[in-house]
Amino acid sequence: MIIRNRPSGFKLYFIYRGSVLQRIWGVLLVNFLLATLVTITHGDIYSKKITLTAIPFSLIGLPLAIFLGFRNTAAYDRYCEGRKLWGEIVLQSRNFARQCLTLVDFAEPLNMDAGLADIRARMILRTVAFSHALRHLLRDTDCRADIQAQLLPEEWHETAKVANIPDYLMHRMGCDLRLCIAEKQLDGCLAARIDTSISAMVAAAASCERIKGTPIPFSYTLMLHRTAYLYCFLLPFGLVDTIHFMTPFVVGIVAYTFFGLDALGDEIEEPFGDSPNDLALTAICRGIEINLRDAIGDPHGLSPLQPVNYCLM
Numbered sequence: 178m179i180i181r182n183r184p185s186g187f188k189l190y191f192i193y194r195g196s197v198l199q200r201i202w203g204v205l206l207v208n209f210l211l212a213t214l215v216t217i218t219h220g221d222i223y224s225k226k227i228t229l230t231a232i233p234f235s236l237i238g239l240p241l242a243i244f245l246g247f248r249n250t251a252a253y254d255r256y257c258e259g260r261k262l263w264g265e266i267v268l269q270s271r272n273f274a275r276q277c278l279t280l281v282d283f284a285e286p287l288n289m290d291a292g293l294a295d296i297r298a299r300m301i302l303r304t305v306a307f308s309h310a311l312r313h314l315l316r317d318t319d320c321r322a323d324i325q326a327q328l329l330p331e332e333w334h335e336t337a338k339v340a341n342i343p344d345y346l347m348h349r350m351g352c353d354l355r356l357c358i359a360e361k362q363l364d365g366c367l368a369a370r371i372d373t374s375i376s377a378m379v380a381a382a383a384s385c386e387r388i389k390g391t392p393i394p395f396s397y398t399l400m401l402h403r404t405a406y407l408y409c410f411l412l413p414f415g416l417v418d419t420i421h422f423m424t425p426f427v428v429g430i431v432a433y434t435f436f437g438l439d440a441l442g443d444e445i446e447e448p449f450g451d452s453p454n455d456l457a458l459t460a461i462c463r464g465i466e467i468n469l470r471d472a473i474g475d476p477h478g479l480s481p482l483q484p485v486n487y488c489l490m
Contacts, residue, residue, distance in 0.1 A: 178457040181487040195453065195487050200444070201436040205429065208409050208436075212428040215413035216421070229415040234408065238431075241404055245438045248393065248401055252446040255388055256456070259448035262381045262388075263461050266308060269381070270465050273374040274301045274472040280367045281357055289475045293329055296362075300353050301469050302327040303346055304378075308465045310342040311382050312458040315389050315449035347379050385449065393446055405435045457482075457489040 179195040193199065277297045278287060293299045306324035313320030320342060325333050332349060339345040354371060357363035363371070409432040416424045444454045460482040470477040482489060 178455065178460075178489045179453055179487055180484040180489045197437045197441050197444075198433075199453075200440045201433070204406075205432055205436055208432045209425055209429045211410060212413035212425040215417050216424045219417060229411065231415050231419060234412055234415045237404070237408055241401075241408055241435065244401055245405070245435065245442070248397065249438055249442040249445075251393055252442045255393075256445045256448040259385060259388055259456055262384050263456065263458065265381045266311070266378055267461065267465055267468075269374045269377045270304050270308065271468055271472075273304055273371065273378070274469050276367075276371045276374060277301055278472065280363065280371065282362045287473055289473060296353055296357060298473050298475075299329065300350060301473050302475075303332075303350060303353075305462075305466045305469050307343050307346045307350075307378065307382075308462045310336075310346060311385065312449075312462050314341065314343060315385055315458070316451060343382050344379070347375060347382075350375050389447070389449055398443075402439060405439050409435055451490060453488045459490045 181195060184192060198205075277300050281297055283295075283297070287295060287297050289295075289298060291298070293302065306327035309323040309327075310320045313323065321333070321336055324336070324342070328336070328346075332346075336342050336345065351372070354363070354368055354375070358365060358368050409428065412428050412431060413424050416427060420427060441454070444452050448456045449458060463479065463482050467477065467479050467481065470479070
C-alpha cells in the first residue's frame, strides 16, 4: 500500500514511486515511438498511405473509457471489501482477547511465565497465529515459520498435514473453548459469546478466500486489454493528418490514461498480494500481534511497521 502525502503543483508530474508508470512505461514508450515514427512518415508505410480519421476513435474511445471505468470500479469494490474484512478480523481479535481475559474464570491473573500452558494465553496467541496464517494463505506463501512461536509443539507439527491452516487453528480454538466449559472455567452462555467472535473471524477468513478464488472473468479483462492496446497503437494514424507534430504528445497522454487504468485495475483486482497498491496485510498482522501481546502482558519489543520508500507491506 502506498503511503504518502498528496503532492501539489508541478510535483505531481515528477513522481515515480507509487505511480502506475512503473508498470506501463515500456509499452507507453513503444507507443510514443510508434506515434513519432508515424508523424515523421506522415502515416506512410512502404509508400502506401494508412488513412484513418478521428471518427472511429471517437466512437470507440467513449465506450472503452466507460468499460475501463466499470472494471476498475469492480476491482476497487474487491479492494474495499478485502480491507473491511481485515478490519473485522482486527476488531474480533481484540474482542476475543478481552473476552478470554475477563470471562474465563481463573483464580489467578494471567502470568506469561506459564507460557502456553495457560489456556487464556494459548487461545489469544493462537489468534495471532491465525492472522499470520491467513495472510500467508491469501498470498500463497508458507506461514509455518511465522506461527511456530504462538502454537504448542504438537499443534505446529500438525499444521504440516493440513491444507487450510487458519481453519485448523479455529478448530483448535473450539476444542479449547469446550475444555473451558468442561472444567467449569466458563459458563455456557458466556462461551456462546466467545464462540460468536470465533465464528466472525472464520466468516471473515472465508470471505477473503472467496475474493481470492473468484477473479473478475478473464474474458472480460482480455477484451479490454486488446481493445485498449489496439486503440492506442492505431490512434497515431487517425491523428497525424489533423494535429501533425503534436501527434506523439497527444497519443502519449491518451495511452498513459488507458494503459494506466488497465494496469491499475489489474493490480487492485487481487488486493491480498504484495504489489505496491495491494493491502498492507503484513502491517495489519503486526498490529494485531502487538495489540494481543500487550493485552496479555507479554513483552514483545515489536513496533508497528513503517513505510519503506512510501510502500507499506
